[in-house]
Amino acid sequence: MQLNQRINAFVELGKLLKDLAENETIAQTILAKAEAENGWFTRENILFSLNNWAEALTQANLLQWMSKYNVELLPQESNEVKKVAIIMAGNIPLVGFHDFLSVLMTGNKVITKLSSNDKTLLPFIAAQLIEIEPRFKDYVAFTEGKLEHFDMVIATGSNNTARYFEYYFGKYPNIIRKNRNSVAILNGTETEAELKLLADDIFVYFGLGCRNVSKLYVPEGYNFEAFFKAMYHWKEIIHNHKYINNYDYNKAVYLMDSFPLLDNEFMLLKEDKGFSSPISVVFFEKYDSEESLKKEVSKHSENIQCIVSKIGIDNEIRFGETQFPKLWDYADGVDTVAFLLDS
Incomplete structure (x- = not known):
């Protein structure tokens, strides 16, 4: 896939998320399941997250975000594609979606280990993305077991788990996020x-x-x-x-x-x-x-x-803006896309 094709797919995903946020009956089963699995994931908070991502995934935003980077660094051949393991937190709904998005937007493959607190929403959204653009099927994987056969790692957790991550993944190019x-x-x-x-x-x-x-x-x-x-x-x-x-x-x-x-x-x-x-x-x-x-x-x-x-x-x-980051506002100030392109 070319970059413009990936952008178009995520634009369509954004439209779908907008429909879900505005008409929650479309995803009634998924919302109920996510609520049942995690008492902090109220319907209001899930819908708030879906709507935020719907607002972010516009063509203008995605183009502005990607325009910062040298597209020549994007994988051109299959042997240049990296497998990126993502270990996700589960404190708020879809907290790891930006990492997921960054890996796919750069033309790489994602192997996701979900938090036990957020096991439902991302697989559901990934399925919608693959329905929109079937070629993503070979780029998205989820695992509940040991992470294997990867080239890079993005892991988010507490200060304690960060020490564990550094021990096990220190030999790989990595982003390891701690408490903030x-x-x-x-x-x-x-x-x-x-x-x-x-x-x-x-x-x-x-x-x-x-x-x-x-x-x-x-x-x-x-x-x-x-x-x-x-x-x-x-x-x-x-x-x-x-x-x-x-x-x-x-x-x-x-x-x-x-x-x-x-x-x-x-x-x-x-x-x-x-x-x-x-x-x-x-x-x-x-x-x-x-x-x-x-x-x-x-x-x-x-x-x-x-x-x-x-x-x-x-x-x-400004006051009231903490929960509305732009695509180019990176957690911990670490540019995830630059990391994926340069490592």
């Missing part, structure tokens, strides 16, 4: 609309994604009243039984240990220097000047996926 979290920097000038958008950055997918804001930086003496008011439009999240179990548990643990908390009855704020907060909890840390804060954030760049801010810090994004 996103932060927001507030200075007290945020509008109600911006803070409501920040609530989306915090609560979409129950805060389980690396692009979810799990920590706030606030100035000394910051008044959280406007912040909590803006969070209130997500109050219904407490009715999810898995979420409320985490909220109750974390609140009890912190109170038993006499940690001071700010609480609005569905989320907890805890002053903490860490980045990876538990579900239903957002950490916060105070700063005395924006210049010192910029140095602090830079020092911890390996822990941070997104920076939501309007203070003019490097790589900041």
Whole structure:
């Protein structure tokens, strides 16, 4: 297949995903199965993910993305095609789809080992892609057993699993991703609309994604009243039984240990220097000047996926944009397509 043929196939897939997101009865069985397998994969979150990918997979976006690269580096002969093993996370619906897309868009073959938490959605979508463009059938494989016969590895997991990945896959060209979290920097000038958008950055997918804001930086003496008011439009999240179990548990643990908390009855704020907060909890840390804060954030760049801010810090994004990355916004800042072309 030529690059334009692969682009056309994914454009058609994007249209299909749009239909699924807008008319969920089309994929009723798949949605129900994914929900049953993982209690965090609510129908709303699955449909949110499908719609995001539908919006991303347009001809304009795919052409703009691929225009950054030298097409002469794409495989021209069958012996140039690489087999790329992808070990996927399962924290949010279709979290590994960008890696899957990148491998196929570069003309390579993908061998996917799915997370036990997300076993349904990607095989379903891969089947739709193959129906659109049957030549992809020889380029897509899924395995539940030991990964074998591959040339490159892309693996996503925790800091602990990353050590395992590095041990077993270190001899192959690889991308190994570890824990990352996103932060927001507030200075007290945020509008109600911006803070409501920040609530989306915090609560979409129950805060389980690396692009979810799990920590706030606030100035000394910051008044959280406007912040909590803006969070209130997500109050219904407490009715999810898995979420409320985490909220109750974390609140009890912190109170038993006499940690001071700010609480609005569905989320907890805890002053903490860490980045990876538990579900239903957002950490916060105070700063005395924006210049010192910029140095602090830079020092911890390996822990941070997104920076939501309007203070003019490097790589900041606007409130409400964490869950809408472009195709060329790479996890951990590692250009997956460049890796696939150059290795």
